[in-house]
Amino acid sequence: MLKLIFMLGFIFPLCLMNNMFWMVHTMVFISSFIFIISNFCGNYFVNISYFLGCDMMSYGLILLSLWISSLMITASESVFKFNNYPKLFLINVLMLLIFLVLSFGSMNLFMFYLFFESSLVPILFLILGWGYQPERLQAGIYLLFYTLFVSLPMLVGIFYLYSLGSLNFYLLSNFLFRVDLLYLCLIMAFLVKMPMFLVHLWLPKAHVEAPVSGSMILAGIMLKLGGYGLLRVFSFLQAVGFKYNYLWVGVSLVGGVLISLVCLRQTDLKALIAYSSVAHMGVVLGGLMTLSYWGLCGSYTLMIAHGLCSSGLFCLANISYERMGSRSLLINKGLLNFMPSLTLWWFLLSSCNMAAPPSLNLLGEISLFNSIVGWSWISMISLSLLSFFSAAYTLYLYAYSQHGKVFSGVYSFSGGSVREFLLLFLHWFPLNLLIMKSDMFMGWL
Numbered sequence: 424m425l426k427l428i429f430m431l432g433f434i435f436p437l438c439l440m441n442n443m444f445w446m447v448h449t450m451v452f453i454s455s456f457i458f459i460i461s462n463f464c465g466n467y468f469v470n471i472s473y474f475l476g477c478d479m480m481s482y483g484l485i486l487l488s489l490w491i492s493s494l495m496i497t498a499s500e501s502v503f504k505f506n507n508y509p510k511l512f513l514i515n516v517l518m519l520l521i522f523l524v525l526s527f528g529s530m531n532l533f534m535f536y537l538f539f540e541s542s543l544v545p546i547l548f549l550i551l552g553w554g555y556q557p558e559r560l561q562a563g564i565y566l567l568f569y570t571l572f573v574s575l576p577m578l579v580g581i582f583y584l585y586s587l588g589s590l591n592f593y594l595l596s597n598f599l600f601r602v603d604l605l606y607l608c609l610i611m612a613f614l615v616k617m618p619m620f621l622v623h624l625w626l627p628k629a630h631v632e633a634p635v636s637g638s639m640i641l642a643g644i645m646l647k648l649g650g651y652g653l654l655r656v657f658s659f660l661q662a663v664g665f666k667y668n669y670l671w672v673g674v675s676l677v678g679g680v681l682i683s684l685v686c687l688r689q690t691d692l693k694a695l696i697a698y699s700s701v702a703h704m705g706v707v708l709g710g711l712m713t714l715s716y717w718g719l720c721g722s723y724t725l726m727i728a729h730g731l732c733s734s735g736l737f738c739l740a741n742i743s744y745e746r747m748g749s750r751s752l753l754i755n756k757g758l759l760n761f762m763p764s765l766t767l768w769w770f771l772l773s774s775c776n777m778a779a780p781p782s783l784n785l786l787g788e789i790s791l792f793n794s795i796v797g798w799s800w801i802s803m804i805s806l807s808l809l810s811f812f813s814a815a816y817t818l819y820l821y822a823y824s825q826h827g828k829v830f831s832g833v834y835s836f837s838g839g840s841v842r843e844f845l846l847l848f849l850h851w852f853p854l855n856l857l858i859m860k861s862d863m864f865m866g867w868l
Contacts, residue, residue: 424470424471424472424475424476424477424524424528425472425475427454427457427458427485427524428475428521428524428525430454430457431451431454431517431520431521431524432521434447434450434451434454434517435514435517437450438510438513438514438517439510439514444496444503444509444513445503447496447513447517448493448496448497451489451492451493451496451517451520452493454489455486455489455490455493458485458486458489459486465478465479466478466479466866466867466868468530468593471530474529474530474531474534475525475528475529475530476528476530477528478867479863479867480651480654480655480723480867481527481528481651483723483727483863483864483867484527484644484647484651484726484727485523485524485527485528487643487644487647487727487730487731488520488523488524488527488644489520489524490731490849490853491639491640491643491644491730491731491734492516492517492519492520492523492640494639494734494738494846494849494850495516495635495636495639495640496513496516496636497842497845497846497849498635498636498639498738498741498846499512499553499634499635499636500842501745502553502634502636507553508552508553511552512552512553512636515545515548515549515552516545516549516636518544518545519542519545519546519549519640522538522541522542522545523538523542523644523648525538526538526539526541526542526648527648527651530591530592530593531590531591531592532581532584532590532591532592532595532655532656533581533585533590535652535655536574536577536578536581539574539612539616539648539652540570540571540574542645542648543566543567543570543571546566546637546640546641546645547563547566547567549633549634549636549637549640550562550563550566550629550632550633550634550637551563553633553634553636553637554632554633554634554637555632555634556631556632558628558632559632559633561628561632562625562628562629562631562632562633563629563632565624565625565628565629566625566628566629569615569622569624569625570612570615570616570625572615573611573612573614573615573622574612576607576608576611576612577608577609577611577612579608580605580608580609581609583602583605583608584600584605592655592658595658595659596658596659597659598659599659599661599662600659600660600662600663601662601663602663603663603666603667605660605663606660606663606664606667609656609660610653610656610660612649612652613648613649613650613652613653613656614649614653614671614708615649616645616646616648616649616652617646617649617650617653617704617707617708618646618649618701618704619671619674619675619678619704619705619708620674620675620677620678620679620681620682620701620705621674621678623678623682623701626641626646626697626700626701627694627697627698627701629641630642630693630694630696630697630700630737631691631693631694631697635737635738635741638693638697638734638737638741639734639737639738642696642697642700642729642730642733642734642737643730643731643733643734644730646700646704646726646729646730647726647727647730649704650704650707650708650711650722650723650726651726653708653711654711654719654722654723657711657714661714664712664714665714668712668713668714669712669799671708671709671712672708672709672712672713672795672798672799672802675705675706675708675709675712676705676706676709676795676802676805676806676809677805678701678705679701679702679705679706679709679805679809680805680808680809680812682698682701682702682705683699683702683808683809683812683813683815683816684812685698686698686699686702686812686816686819687812687815687816687819689752690751690752690753691750691751691752692740692743692744692750692751692752692755692820692824693737693740693750695752695816695819695820696733696736696737696740696820699733699776699813699816699817700729700733702809702812702813703725703729703733703813704729705809706725706788706791706795706806706809707721707722707725707726707729707787707791708722709791709795709802710722710725710790710791710794710795713794713795713797713798715794715797715798716794716868717790717791717793717794717797718790718791718794718795718798719868720790720864720865720866720867720868721786721787721788721789721790721791721793721794722787722791723864723867724783724786724787724790724861724864724865725783725784725787725788725791726787727783727787727857727864728775728782728783728784728786728787728854728857729784729787731783731850731851731853731854732772732775732776732782732784732850732854733776734850735768735772735775735847735850735851735854736772736773736776738843738846738847738850739765739768739769739772739847742762742765742839742843743755743758743762743765743824746761746762746837747830747833752820752823752824753830754830754832754833755824755830756823756824756825756826756827756828756829756830757825757826757827757828757829757830758824758825758829759825759826760829761829761833761837762837762838762839764838764839764844765839765843766825768844768847768851769821769824769825770821770825771851772847772850772851773817773818773820773821774817775851775854775855776813776817777813777814777817777818778813781855781858782854782855782858783854783855783857783858783861783864784854785858786858786861786864786865787864788810790865792806792810
């Protein structure tokens with residue numbers, strides 16, 4: 424694991440050189456391919472250094488971090504083109520990537536907490552420095568305070584665990600704690616990060632104000648930190664989990680349906696995709712909280728799938744924004760006449776978003792539905808509504824943006840550049856290819 428951190432560390436000097444934007448981009452790509460080749464690991468920790476290790480769960484999420492980070496730089500050509508502090512931008516992205524790799528790779532709960540919190544700082548800089556509207560200050564503060572407010576109890580919980588012995592994930596999983604308050608302290612930070620319905624308000628704000636790279640990393644990886652943390656702490660909180668988890672399952676399922684209805688009322692492309700993330704993460708949270716084998720594997724699968732799919736949709740929204748100068752669905756309509764080549768990508772990524780085969784989303788959703796219905800058959804009501812509305816708002820997004828009459832203020836024909844097609848392909852291709860290797864997702868536990 425340390426060799427990966429060193430490799431990323433040595434890319435830093437390149438960021439400070441002139442005209443090295445695409446070189447840094449290539450190096451991050453190369454490091455993700457090296458990671459694919461070198462650490463193909465099983466379901467126990469391998470590649471162990473002093474505090475870093477990598478098991479199957481970390482492996483998928485570190486790989487996702489590397490992949491999305493390299494695609495972030497691909498998507499942010501405008502930073503380079505308009506000379507909008509490209510060196511600082513690259514340093515920021517690399518810092519964020521290193522923090523993410525460290526937090527997914529930590530074997531110690533405190534170290535995980537430390538890097539989990541540190542990753543807030545670069546994302547805050549991304550939103551404040553490269554965001555679009557003046558409201559980005561408020562969005563950044565929302566993001567910061569929502570996360571910090573629930574993180575301090577978690578720190579106290581971690582100290583309590585340390586007083587009992589150890590913080591190593593492997594040693595902790597031998598214990599079963601029965602302290603109700605500890606459960607609440609450790610779990611709330613992750614529920615806000617997921618984000619669970621009722622504590623999700625920071626997410627749409629942050630997404631709408633963030634630049635495309637910020638949206639990609641937020642949807643692709645920051646939401647997964649919450650799910651990853653829950654998967655890790657539930658190994659020793661099962662006993663209390665069986666007592667209280669029904670609360671979270673209920674909130675996330677009902678919340679998912681309500682958020683799906685909110686999606687149908689959105690006129691902002693980015694806000695629609697952001698709210699759909701909340702609905703998807705609601706299903707992930709519901710499945711995870713059942714603590715069944717299907718639920719845990721399904722939540723991990725859908726997290727990876729959602730990371731690729733949601734990130735791709737944000738790229739599409741940004742491509743339209745760069746052409747049209749607006750994210751409103753009232754202006755972004757009839758894009759089929761305007762950018763016919765991109766309509767295919769809208770279709771492919773929208774169909775993945777509503778879990779059409781052969782996308783990885785399908786595998787995740789099937790196993791999550793299995794686990795939630797197995798946990799209680801009454802949940803079929805909200806699941807069927809959620810499933811229906813998920814298809815409804817995705818269709819609304821696709822049909823409203825692609826069909827109809829082109830806005831009369833737009834008078835140019837515009838195709839996509841090769842960079843954009845590559846960017847979309849690299850989101851869509853792994854999303855549909857990974858279902859061939861589904862044993863990775865369903866057998867890691």
